[in-house]
Structure formats: C-alpha cells, structure tokens
Amino acid sequence: MLTRIIVVAVLIAAAWFLYRKYVAAKDIKIPGAGKRQAIMKKCAHCGIHLPEAESVQLEGLHFCSEAHKLEYQKQHAPHE
Ligand SMILES: [Zn+2]
Numbered sequence: 001m002l003t004r005i006i007v008v009a010v011l012i013a014a015a016w017f018l019y020r021k022y023v024a025a026k027d028i029k030i031p032g033a034g035k036r037q038a039i040m041k042k043c044a045h046c047g048i049h050l051p052e053a054e055s056v057q058l059e060g061l062h063f064c065s066e067a068h069k070l071e072y073q074k075q076h077a078p079h080e
Helices: 002-029 066-075
Strands: 040-042 049-051 056-058 061-063
Touching: 056 066, 061 066
Parallel strands: none
Antiparallel strands: 040 049, 056 061
C-alpha cells in the first residue's frame, strides 16, 4: 500500500515537473514581442540593425544595402 502511494506521488511530481517545463518553454518563446514582427538582423559590414525583410542576404549573412554586400564581398574575397 505504501509503495503505491509513493509511486503515485512520484508520478504526480513527474507530471507537475513536465507541466511546469512545458509552461516555462511556452512563456520564453514570446518575450513581449509581436507575432511576426520584424526580426532584426545586423549588417555584416557596418553593424547597423535592420529588419530581416529589408536586408540584403548573402550566404546566411545580412546587409543593410547592396553596396555593403558588395563591400563585404570585396573585403572577404579570397586573395589570389
Ligand atoms: Zn551596412
């Protein structure tokens, strides 16, 4: 009988623990920010932050403008 009580208590504790973890994970996901609101990206050349949608992308990097993308490519071009 005592064993059953302990087993039930452990199960409840485990369920509670998982529930708390689930709730915590859900809360962390949206820290005040809007749903699909601007994900800010940093220009790899000048460091300015701008919305991802407005950035120029290259190989996973983001740039504030086409000019900075070209500038970055120039600087990081393999030297021959
Ligand atoms: Zn830039």
